Every structure is written in C-alpha cells, then in structure tokens.
Amino acid sequence: MFQNKDDTVYEVLQKRGVSRRDFLKIATITTAVLGLEYTQVGRVIAQLETKPRVPVIWLHFQDCTGCSEAITRSFNPGLASLILNDVSLDYHETLMAAAGHQAEAAKKAIMDANAGSYVLVVEGSIPTGFGMTSIGGRAADDILKEAAAGALAIIAVGNCATFGGIPAAKPNPTNAHGVWDLVKDKPIINVAGCPPIPEVMTNTIAHILVLGTLPELDALNRPKMFYAQTVHDRCVRRGFYDAGLFANSFGDDGYKAGYCLFKLGCKGPTTYNACASLKWNEGTSWPVQAGHPCLGCSEPGFWDAGGFYQGQSALIDVPGLTAAAGAAAVGIAAGVGTAAANAASKHRAEQATPSQVPADDKEKKS
Amino acid sequence: MNWTDAMHFVRGPLFSAALLFFIFGMLYRLVTVIALGWKRDHAPAKSSKVVGGVLNVLRSAIIFPFVPRIREAANRNPITYLAGGIFHVGLFVVVMLGAAHVLAWESVLGFRWPTLPLPIIDFFAAISIIALIVLFYNRLSNPVLRLLTRTPDYINLLVVFLPFLTGFFMTHRLLLPYERIYTIHVLTVDILLIWIPLSRISHFMFYFITKPRHGARFAQRGAKP
Known part of the structure; x- marks a missing residue:
C-alpha cells in the first residue's frame, strides 16, 4: 500500500x-x-x-x-x-x-x-x-x-x-x-x-x-x-410504461410478463443514475431488470420520500384521520358560527325596518 | 432548497396543509350555504318533494343531446355544452382512472381500483386541454359571457388548466426534466385544492345539493322540472 x-x-x-x-x-x-x-x-x-x-x-x-x-x-x-x-x-x-x-x-x-x-x-x-x-x-x-x-x-x-x-x-x-x-x-x-x-x-x-x-x-x-439521465429514460421496461402495461402486484401475470413496475412503487422517473445503462455485476442485470422497482437510492432523502412500494405519484405526507376530522369539525363549527351571525344580522335588519310584506314575496321582488 | 426537496415539500407538508384547508373550506361553505335555505313552506306541496328531488337528480344525469330538454340547452349554447361536457368527462377519466392518479388516491384513501392504459388517458387529457382553451376563447369572444366574466372566473380556468397542462408535459417529457415538471404539477394541484373552496369550482359539491333542492322546489309548486 x-x-x-x-x-x-x-x-x-x-x-x-x-x-x-x-x-x-x-x-x-x-x-x-x-x-x-x-x-x-x-x-x-x-x-x-x-x-x-x-x-x-x-x-x-x-x-x-x-x-x-x-x-x-x-x-x-x-x-x-x-x-x-x-x-x-x-x-x-x-x-x-x-x-x-x-x-x-x-x-x-x-x-x-x-x-x-x-x-x-x-x-x-x-x-x-x-x-x-x-x-x-x-x-x-x-x-x-x-x-x-x-x-x-x-x-x-x-x-x-x-x-x-x-x-x-x-x-x-x-x-x-x-x-x-x-x-x-x-x-x-x-x-x-x-x-x-x-x-x-x-x-x-x-x-x-x-x-x-x-x-x-x-x-x-x-x-x-x-447521472445525466433518469433510470426511467433508459429502462428496459420503458415500452410497457408507455403502453400502459403494468404489474399490479409481485407475481401477478403482468409481473411475470415483465411489465412496468411503476405501480409497485418504482421511483425510476425521478431517479438519476446509470443503472439501466452500465448495469451491475459485469453488466449482468440491475434491480428493475431483475424484477424490483427502483428505490431512488441516488436521490436526496430517499428514505423519507414515501414507501418503497408506494407509487411514485403517492403523496408523502397525508393528514391522518384525526387531523382530517379536526379540519372538518373546525369547518363545520365556523360554518355554524357564520350562519348564526348571518341569521342574527338578518333578524336585526328585519326588526329595524318592519315590513308588511311576507318574506316569500320580498324574495320575489328582489 | 433543491428540486428534490421541493418535490418532497409539495408532495408532503404542502399537500397535507392544502388538503386540510380544502376539507375545512368545503365544510364551512357547505354549512353556511345549507343554513341559508331553511325557510318554512307555508303553502302545501302540490306533489311529493322527495320524488321531485330524486327525479331532478336522475334527469340531470342524462346529458345526451337527443333528449329534447338537453337538446334545447345544447342548441342554445353549443360551445359551452360541448366543450364543457368534454372537459368534465376528460377530468373524470384522467383524475379517477389514470394509473399515477390512482396511486395518489391510494396513498390518501388506502385502496386502489383498476386503471386505463396511458394512451387512453393521454387522449382524454389532450381533449380536455383543448376544451379548456375553447372555453377560454368562448369567454373572450362571446360578448354576453365576457360581460358576465369576472377575474375569479379566469383564475378558475387557469388553476384547472395548469394541472392538465403540466401533467400532459410530464407524460410527454416536454419542457423540463421529469422531477421538475412533476414538482410543478403537484404544486398546481396543491394550489387548486386551496382555490376550490374559495371559488365556484366548489360547484362539484353543491351540484349534488342544488339538483334535489331545485327538484323539490319545482314539486312544491307543481311544476315539471
């Protein structure tokens, strides 16, 4: 040495x-x-x-x-x-x-x-x-x-x-x-x-x-x-992506036929690496060729970019049921509050200008 | 912040916040709008209000122009009818049956459904984009429509148009590298989610309330919806 x-x-x-x-x-x-x-x-x-x-x-x-x-x-x-x-x-x-x-x-x-x-x-x-x-x-x-x-x-x-x-x-x-x-x-x-x-x-x-x-x-x-090209750009399965032919789960007919792994969570479209062209182990194969979706390992934060088997288009951070219910509750409460305020101001307006005309007829005129 | 960080941001915290705002805003509007309409009917109903409501919903599902009622509406505003119809069908097909979109739905809802092949989705996306351009042109060229149109109406068209356009560019690898156009695409969707409760695009929710409401009102007065 x-x-x-x-x-x-x-x-x-x-x-x-x-x-x-x-x-x-x-x-x-x-x-x-x-x-x-x-x-x-x-x-x-x-x-x-x-x-x-x-x-x-x-x-x-x-x-x-x-x-x-x-x-x-x-x-x-x-x-x-x-x-x-x-x-x-x-x-x-x-x-x-x-x-x-x-x-x-x-x-x-x-x-x-x-x-x-x-x-x-x-x-x-x-x-x-x-x-x-x-x-x-x-x-x-x-x-x-x-x-x-x-x-x-x-x-x-x-x-x-x-x-x-x-x-x-x-x-x-x-x-x-x-x-x-x-x-x-x-x-x-x-x-x-x-x-x-x-x-x-x-x-x-x-x-x-x-x-x-x-x-x-x-x-x-x-x-x-x-790193100039994405894995997706050079992928052997790219033709299947363009044709809309996907494997839906590991081992199904599409998977056996060698279709695109996009729905199994492939991160190829946003991953820049030479895997598809240089390949691994003396050019023998590489993950997608061997049947596994790309994990996006050459990109920053790939561990926090959603699940490996979640789709590329999946959302990373989705509000939980509690947060969604909270937002809904606040929305309903605010709506009820505004509705009550509307009703109260309408009531006040009606009292301030008392009218002989029934409410329904008033609506027609306006 | 690099593009990868930006991508994680729009797919993560920003989307999350936009979705929460969407839920909040839509329910707020729903409650305030429903609260407007509870007025006691002094006159007895001339026919069943429930039947009238249901019938009106069913009738409004018939969109074919050979039905007389629809034909009249279509003849009166052929561009709005055709382009608007094509856009809504395209929107449904692209958003609900596109492979990538179903995966996005799955991450929110927890389940998925079958998808259509990309070329079909692509076709519907293309005709929707054309339909939106036609609708925009129609707004500019039709003197009555132009008078009725305010700035928010143009914003409505724009915020719906942008996700379509960026999605189409992304599919065809146009303009920008995939991850950038993807980031912009999700960003436009986040903006759309925030804009919907603030705008008339919320009609997709009110539609299912106004239709039975109109039907019930017609039934009350004894009119044929």
Whole structure:
C-alpha cells in the first residue's frame, strides 16, 4: 500500500507484473467509461504513463461499508485495482492492515506529505450530534474537516456521504449530514447511490487522475457523465410504461410478463443514475431488470420520500384521520358560527325596518 | 432548497396543509350555504318533494343531446355544452382512472381500483386541454359571457388548466426534466385544492345539493322540472 509516491501509474502497474497489453486494455476501458472518444485513448495512456499516482484517503463515518464492498466488485478489475492499490489508497479503515494510533499517525503523515494533492473519499454520513461517532477519541466532523482542509477534491460516495442517507432519515437521531452540508470550501463530487455503481466510483476517481480535472457536475454535484439521465429514460421496461402495461402486484401475470413496475412503487422517473445503462455485476442485470422497482437510492432523502412500494405519484405526507376530522369539525363549527351571525344580522335588519310584506314575496321582488 | 426537496415539500407538508384547508373550506361553505335555505313552506306541496328531488337528480344525469330538454340547452349554447361536457368527462377519466392518479388516491384513501392504459388517458387529457382553451376563447369572444366574466372566473380556468397542462408535459417529457415538471404539477394541484373552496369550482359539491333542492322546489309548486 505504501509505495513510492513519485512512481507513475504505469510504473506501479509494471512493478505489479501488469503487461503492456493489459495496461493498454485498462487505458482503453477507462477511456470508454469516461465517455471520451476513441481517439483519446492515446491521451489517457500518456497520462497514465507520466502522471504520478494520486494519494487517496478514504474515511468511514456512519456507513455500512456497502460502498467499499461494491467498489471491490468493479467489473473492470484492472481499474478497481488501479484505484485500490496503485492510485495509492493510503488510508481505508476496512482495507488497511494497520490499526489504532499507528494508523491515525500514518494518515496524518500522508496528509501532511501530500497537502493539497490528495483525493479525500468519504463513505458514510457525518454525525454532528454531541457525543456521537468518534474515532481515536475525536469527533467525526472534526476528522472530516481536518482531512478536507488539505484535500485536492472530496468525493462523497454513497447516499449517506452525499445526502445523509439512512442515518439522516427521520428522526435523524445523530443529526447526521452529508459532506456538502459541512464542507463548503472544497470541490465536492457526489457519487450518489446505495451503493453507487462500482464503475461510477472508480471512473470518477479515474477522471481526476487521467484528465486532471473534476468531472462536470449536475445541480446536486453528481458527475453528469453518469447521472445525466433518469433510470426511467433508459429502462428496459420503458415500452410497457408507455403502453400502459403494468404489474399490479409481485407475481401477478403482468409481473411475470415483465411489465412496468411503476405501480409497485418504482421511483425510476425521478431517479438519476446509470443503472439501466452500465448495469451491475459485469453488466449482468440491475434491480428493475431483475424484477424490483427502483428505490431512488441516488436521490436526496430517499428514505423519507414515501414507501418503497408506494407509487411514485403517492403523496408523502397525508393528514391522518384525526387531523382530517379536526379540519372538518373546525369547518363545520365556523360554518355554524357564520350562519348564526348571518341569521342574527338578518333578524336585526328585519326588526329595524318592519315590513308588511311576507318574506316569500320580498324574495320575489328582489 | 433543491428540486428534490421541493418535490418532497409539495408532495408532503404542502399537500397535507392544502388538503386540510380544502376539507375545512368545503365544510364551512357547505354549512353556511345549507343554513341559508331553511325557510318554512307555508303553502302545501302540490306533489311529493322527495320524488321531485330524486327525479331532478336522475334527469340531470342524462346529458345526451337527443333528449329534447338537453337538446334545447345544447342548441342554445353549443360551445359551452360541448366543450364543457368534454372537459368534465376528460377530468373524470384522467383524475379517477389514470394509473399515477390512482396511486395518489391510494396513498390518501388506502385502496386502489383498476386503471386505463396511458394512451387512453393521454387522449382524454389532450381533449380536455383543448376544451379548456375553447372555453377560454368562448369567454373572450362571446360578448354576453365576457360581460358576465369576472377575474375569479379566469383564475378558475387557469388553476384547472395548469394541472392538465403540466401533467400532459410530464407524460410527454416536454419542457423540463421529469422531477421538475412533476414538482410543478403537484404544486398546481396543491394550489387548486386551496382555490376550490374559495371559488365556484366548489360547484362539484353543491351540484349534488342544488339538483334535489331545485327538484323539490319545482314539486312544491307543481311544476315539471
């Protein structure tokens, strides 16, 4: 893990026994996934051959390590290993062998040695409630701010680190936040998802490494190259949606026929992610293809956006029976009050101008 | 606030508040309106008021122009009759039988019912939008109607038109990304919910009271409704 930091990526790969042929494959795949033209392969190769590896520090806070699990299953192992070993993953609480104060000291040394040039990856939400998560006796937000101060850029991976995820769901007992709520003065890339697609994580890092720039981001700081289209737009079942053919329950005829899962609660129409195009597990499948509605895991607050099996158009917050009955009671009471006031004022008016004409005839005249 | 937050807001707290206001406002109006009409009948009824009321409700359900009574009304105001009729049918089909709308109803009521395929819903939405535009044009061009029309009547048309238009755009992925137009669509529905009790759109509730009331009154006087 701790290699000479001045080695280029290619040199590191060579030392690890990667052949020139395999290196070119890695470069080509990287070019393709970054969405660059084929003619740019040469540029990618040149960058990998000449650029020193980028140190990566990977912090864990309130997470399930699912994002780390996912990245180790990247279907482009060359690229994943590039990130995990060769780009120099200097500090990763799950993957590193060191532990305790030694690990913390090593992290500090790396941060000092690479100040302003390392990439900080954050997994998990950051609790800001008093006495919540602490590592080595220090509060989580303190650790994040220290690491963020010297970072070139911050990549928040997973819904927890980006938008708060499960820990920030109501009632949010730890007062958890995503990175961008706490760090304002550094470029932050939100690689959203629960977990994000492994290729999206590796290629976002590769983009910084290869092109030397941050990828273009959308309004939620997600790389546009992966989050520009909704799941619904690229869905294999989209035709059934347009034709109005839906599965009404799990296992019914429509479900068996592979119809649209919109009525089973699919959040595809409002979820921006690359699941439908990149897919998972070496392009084998993805949730909707496998028969499960999209949960909307790459969107903010997806735990609080209504039930997973409630329709996309379902209302999130519906007044309970008590509130509805209360509103009805107040309405009736106010109505009765107004009616009584009307009757009283009419009565007063009639008494003030006594008339011989019966009420019904008066109505006709007016 | 980003668009996702806005979407959660209009589908959540704002909708909730709008629905509560709707319940409050409609019941308030119902009670005050009902309280206006309790006047003792001094004359004996010429025929059964109950039968008259029921008959009038049943008769008003017949909307076909080949029925003489309806034909007369249709001939007198063909545009209002046709465009108004198409709009009301479209409104019912889209709101009650559209898949996404039934899921919304389900989240409020707790149960669902069968839906129609999207292309059919889309057709009804399209003709309703056209009908609303025709009704608007009619209000502008018909000199009598124009004199009768006040600002709230235009607002009525607008707040009904907007949910239709944004819903149609959303279905066809026009103008804005889905989640934005979806947010705007739900927002327009929230506005509509608040506006209904304040306006004549509340006729959908009073309709079922005024019809038997008229029938009963006719029966009392011995007139044929």
